[in-house]
Amino acid sequence: MTAAADGSRVRVGLFITCLVDLFRPQIAFAAVKLLEQAGCDVDVPEQTCCGQPAYNGGDAKDAAALAKQAIAALEAYDFVVVPSGSCAGMIRVHYPRLLQDDTAWSARAEKLAEKTHELFYFLVNVRGMTEVAAQCDGRVAYHDSCSSLREMGVNSEPRRLLSSMKGLQLCEISEPQTCCGFGGFFSVKYPEISARMADDKIADAKATGAEMLVGGDLGCLMHLAGRMARRGEKIAVRHAAELLAGAGDQPAIGEET
Amino acid sequence: MSAPPRQFQQAAHKAMSDGALQGALKHLKAGFQVKRAHAFEGLADPESLREAGRAIRAHALSALDELLVQFETRVRANGGHVHWARDAGEARAIVTRILQENGARTVTKGKSMVSEEIELNAHLSRHNIEPIETDLGEYIIQLRDEKPSHIVAPAFHLARREVEKSFREKHVSLSTDRALDSRPALVAEARAIMRHHFETADAGITGANFLVAETGSAIIVTNEGNGDLTRLLPKTHIVVTSIEKVVPKLDDVAVLLRLLTRSATGQEITSYVTVMSGPKREGDADGPEAFHVVLLDNGRSAILDSPAREILQCIRCGACLNHCPVYGVIGGHAYGAVYPGPLGAALDPGLDGIATTYDLPNASSFCGRCDSVCPVKIPLTRIMRHWRNEAFARALPSGSFGFGLKLWAAAARRPWLYRLAAGIAARVLRSRAGNEGRIRAFPILKGWFQARDLAKPAGKSFQVQWRKRKT
Numbered sequence: 001m002t003a004a005a006d007g008s009r010v011r012v013g014l015f016i017t018c019l020v021d022l023f024r025p026q027i028a029f030a031a032v033k034l035l036e037q038a039g040c041d042v043d044v045p046e047q048t049c050c051g052q053p054a055y056n057g058g059d060a061k062d063a064a065a066l067a068k069q070a071i072a073a074l075e076a077y078d079f080v081v082v083p084s085g086s087c088a089g090m091i092r093v094h095y096p097r098l099l100q101d102d103t104a105w106s107a108r109a110e111k112l113a114e115k116t117h118e119l120f121y122f123l124v125n126v127r128g129m130t131e132v133a134a135q136c137d138g139r140v141a142y143h144d145s146c147s148s149l150r151e152m153g154v155n156s157e158p159r160r161l162l163s164s165m166k167g168l169q170l171c172e173i174s175e176p177q178t179c180c181g182f183g184g185f186f187s188v189k190y191p192e193i194s195a196r197m198a199d200d201k202i203a204d205a206k207a208t209g210a211e212m213l214v215g216g217d218l219g220c221l222m223h224l225a226g227r228m229a230r231r232g233e234k235i236a237v238r239h240a241a242e243l244l245a246g247a248g249d250q251p252a253i254g255e256e257t
Numbered sequence: 258m259s260a261p262p263r264q265f266q267q268a269a270h271k272a273m274s275d276g277a278l279q280g281a282l283k284h285l286k287a288g289f290q291v292k293r294a295h296a297f298e299g300l301a302d303p304e305s306l307r308e309a310g311r312a313i314r315a316h317a318l319s320a321l322d323e324l325l326v327q328f329e330t331r332v333r334a335n336g337g338h339v340h341w342a343r344d345a346g347e348a349r350a351i352v353t354r355i356l357q358e359n360g361a362r363t364v365t366k367g368k369s370m371v372s373e374e375i376e377l378n379a380h381l382s383r384h385n386i387e388p389i390e391t392d393l394g395e396y397i398i399q400l401r402d403e404k405p406s407h408i409v410a411p412a413f414h415l416a417r418r419e420v421e422k423s424f425r426e427k428h429v430s431l432s433t434d435r436a437l438d439s440r441p442a443l444v445a446e447a448r449a450i451m452r453h454h455f456e457t458a459d460a461g462i463t464g465a466n467f468l469v470a471e472t473g474s475a476i477i478v479t480n481e482g483n484g485d486l487t488r489l490l491p492k493t494h495i496v497v498t499s500i501e502k503v504v505p506k507l508d509d510v511a512v513l514l515r516l517l518t519r520s521a522t523g524q525e526i527t528s529y530v531t532v533m534s535g536p537k538r539e540g541d542a543d544g545p546e547a548f549h550v551v552l553l554d555n556g557r558s559a560i561l562d563s564p565a566r567e568i569l570q571c572i573r574c575g576a577c578l579n580h581c582p583v584y585g586v587i588g589g590h591a592y593g594a595v596y597p598g599p600l601g602a603a604l605d606p607g608l609d610g611i612a613t614t615y616d617l618p619n620a621s622s623f624c625g626r627c628d629s630v631c632p633v634k635i636p637l638t639r640i641m642r643h644w645r646n647e648a649f650a651r652a653l654p655s656g657s658f659g660f661g662l663k664l665w666a667a668a669a670r671r672p673w674l675y676r677l678a679a680g681i682a683a684r685v686l687r688s689r690a691g692n693e694g695r696i697r698a699f700p701i702l703k704g705w706f707q708a709r710d711l712a713k714p715a716g717k718s719f720q721v722q723w724r725k726r727k728t
Contacts, residue, residue, distance in 0.1 A: 016719055018669075022679050023712055025719035044723050048669040054662060056623060056642065058649030062666035069670060097639075146624035175286075179582045183622025188704035189658075190620050193269055195708035196586045197622070226709030229695055254712040256694040 012040040013077030015070070015116075017087045018049045019218040020239075024253065027218060030245035031083045031119055038127035040081075045073045050090040055098065056184055067095045068105055071112050079126065080116040083241055084217045085148025086184075088118040093151050118148055119241060120216060124157040131164035134246035141171040141210035142240065143201070143224070145217035146179050158216060158240050165243065171208035173201075182223040198227040205235060212252070214240040225253040265616035268591040278406075278414045278588045289579035292523025293630070299525070300515075310516045311634040313509045314570035317501075318561065324470040324503045325552065331473025335535030337548035345375035348553045352377060352462070352495055353384050355549055359493045361386060361459035367477060367484040368392035369464025370408055370573060371553055372497050374595045374608070377462075388462075389454045391483035393447055400427045406589030408596060409521050409575035414588050417443065451483070461487035461545070463533075465498035466517065466572070467510050468550075474534040475550060476510055478518060478527040485531055494545035496533065499553040501561075501569040507532075513572055516632035520574035560607040564643040568603040570633045575600075577627035577637060583620055592617055599627035603640035611647045615654055618644035676720070683714035 012035055016028040028044070035042045051066030070091065074080045082088035095109040123129040142162060148154040163170050181187065181197025202224065205213050213235050215221050225237035236252035272278055297303045317324060329339040340355075342348035348371075356364060364381065366372065366388050378388045378399070390399040394411040398404065400423045405411030412420070421437040424446055431449070436442050463484050465475035475496045477484045488494045504510060518524045537544030560569055578584045578598030589597035594605040594614060602617040611618075618641035627637045652659055668675045690696045690713040698706050705711060 018679075021719045022683055023714050025715050025717070025722055028719040028723070044720065046672050046720070048672050048675040051666075051669070054666050056645070057658070057662045058642070058645035058647070059659075059662055059666060060646050062663070062670070065670055066666065146622070146626070150625045150629055177626065179622045179624035179626070181582070181622060183624070185658075186620070186622045187708070188702055190266070190269070191704040191708040192266070192273065193583055193586055193620065194622070196273055197582050198709070200586075222712050223709065226695070226705075226711055229710040230697075230708070251694065254695040254710060256713060 009039050009041055010078040012042050013074045013080045014042050014044050015047060015050070015074060015080055015082045015087065015091070016044060017082065017084045017218065019222065020083060021047075023222065024218060024239065026247055026250060027083055027239040027241055030239070030241040030247050031081070033245040034119070034123060034129075034132070034241060035081060037132070038123050038129050040079075040127070043077065047073055050087045052087060052090045052094075053184060055090065055094060060098065064098055064102070067098055067109065071095065071105065071108050074116075075108060075112050078115065079122065080112065081119055081122045082116065083119040083239065084219070085118045085145045085152045085154055086217050086219060088116055089147040089151035091116045118152045118154050118216065120157040120161060121152060121154045124160060129161065132161055132244045132246075134244055134248070135166040135168075136243055136248045137167040138212060139169045139171050139208070139210045140212045140214055140243070141173050141205050141208050143173070143180065143205070143213055143215035143220060144176045145215055145220050148216050149177065154216065161244050162214070162240060168243075171210045173204045173208055175204055178204075180220050180224055182217075182220045184219065187223055194223070195227060198224055199231075202228055202231075202233060202235070206233070210235060212236045212238060212243075212248075214238050214243055216240055221253055229254050265591065265593060265620065268593055269587045269620070272587040272591040275588075277416045277419060280416060281414050282585055282588055285579055285585050289523070289575075293520055293576060293579070294523075296519035296523040296525065300519075306512070306516060307632055307634055309512050310572075310632055311570065313504055313512055314572070314633045315567070317504045317509075318566065318569055320505070321500065321503065321561065324505060325500060327470040328468055328473055328503050331470065332535065332548075332550055333473075335473050335548070336538070337473070337535040337550060340549060340551045342551055342553045342555070344555050345553070348375045348497065348551055348555070349377060349380045351551050352497060353380065353386070355493065355495055356381070356386050356460055357384070359460060359547070361493065363387045363389060363454065363458045364460045364462055365389050365391050365454055365458040365487045365491065366395070366461070367463035367479065367487045368395050368411070369462070369497055370405070370595065371464055371499050372462065373405060374499075374555065375497070375553065377497065389451075389458065391451055391454070391481075391487050392479070393444065393481060393483075396447060396451070397423060400424070404590065404595075406597070407575060407578060408573055408600070414590065455486040455490055458487075458491045460493040460495065461489075461491040462495045462497055463488050465496050465502055465550075467513060468498065468503040469505075469507050469510060470503055471506050472532075472534055474507070474532050476533070477531045478514065478529065479531070480522075480524075480528045482529050485529060488531070488533055488545065489543050492545060493547045494533070494536075494549070496548075496550045497553070498550065499555070499557060501557055513633075517572050517574050520576040520630070520632040556608045560604075563607065565603060565607050565640045567635050568600070568607065568637075568640050570635050571600055571604070572633055573600075574632055576630045576632065580626045580630045582622065582624060582626070599637040599641070603635070603637050603644070606644040606647070611644055611651065612653060614644075615648055618642075619648070676718075679718060680721075683716075683718065686711070686714050687716065
């Protein structure tokens, strides 16, 4: 579909995130496919977690240890791409801050941060992708994760790629800037508040008439899909990369048997 | 001052079942968010203005000691008095002493969050001095013996019919068949009561939005004009405020006002901006005979030397509350602290200690919308994270959270162990799911399953599949 803006190939280290690794590997396969379409040589180095749960849980020491582990695994690539705004934001925005007083690591953290991108941002803005060949019939709403939107500046990119899909009708939910209530451990520590926020988001998504809700962060998507399953709501939830890579016909999140 | 640990969840639960509150919270968007957005759209370069505001506040904090001394000198030169209060108790004692020395029995009050912080009204009542709140919202909650639920709109949580009910109960001198079924009728009712208090009060207490070092002025912004009547008519005027409010110059206030009113209510300017620079001078038509400023520290000096320092840049516009999805669901009272929302989550632990305020910085999804709307660019989520670090370092809360996090991190630092543990977890969860694509209940992570199902993990992790494909 599209090669690099300048036609050259680049080496991309894919940081798949722990949720994708464990719960929904097809998102990572979809990301690999899209990156290869965009002229990238994709590698997946051994990895665990970016450290965000520790970082947000107040455990800065363990977060720093995990950050160093990830830096060592990822810094050799031309680019690091993450199919999650939240984990990408951890590397790009928070690693330099977390390691700013660590003389041995601060420069390495900065360097890695500069070349780390959220998947859709990378495809569109770094690799010049404008369209995908995959098709999808139906009404689809895109859910902005807070990290993608406010931390990584992802907004038009996924919408642009989704809109390029034949048959896909993109719906806009009325309050895209409002958090869905996931927030990592927040969803476990404050389930009632988190669920109310999810319900508001689900009502918003339903009002668009969308049959499918897609997004760029599996955490939000598992939270919303799990809440809808609990309430008997019928909107299918998938990562947008799955759709864009032509894997939108696989069972949605929580549907699989 | 703050709710004991774990009461937050109960208070939040109650708030989410409170129909009147939930009705009020639905107005946050139209009442505050949309108005703020429109007000900022009218600016040529809103980001530069935010940066200018941030720079002014940051500079003021870096020169706080000098500015406060300059402010004190100027107030004295203007004929006023400055009093320093290390904590809430000292502030209450100073105010009470001034009032007693002047034989004051009734005191009108303009809206002041610092006076809420030091719980001044209850203290004055205990000393037989009657405080009368003159801001309509504050007056309403005073009648109801409640605390503000919002720092700009104290009675935000109330519907009109509840205000009507309170007026009918408390305003017993007025006729019972008067109509109170509209906003103007309620305002007229309050005004009729208030007029008498303004004319007869022995002293007036206001807060301050800003203090100006070069002129020794305290500045307040209001839309009701109650601040002016409070400070002009009585013989004694006391400004109760806190040390971080000072800025070097009047010109600085001009910048901050543009940010404050737009961020708070979406106004380009409020109906009244009052500059108070001392007692009545010779030739002045009116004004107080005595002018006092009480400067409260109450933990702020310590915050200044901590990673939470930037919260002292706050100009109390309330935009972070208005855009916070958690505040939008639970309202202000559930936080159980004077300052609710993201502002409170960043400030209250510094004032009250993290042990009693644990939930405030933790009950945030870190969505970052507060950061994006703050007119002086306070990194609110970063400060909340600092308090989470403090809590974790002190093993708060007691229970399994910290232990679980450590255990998980220990595995994540060893890829082989992580793989093993994740594989086991996946197998256990998959067997629990059976033929379904999801798990409905599980003995750990109860909070997750309380509200939602969990998607079934994949049979083989991506990394296992990927390595197999590559070999």
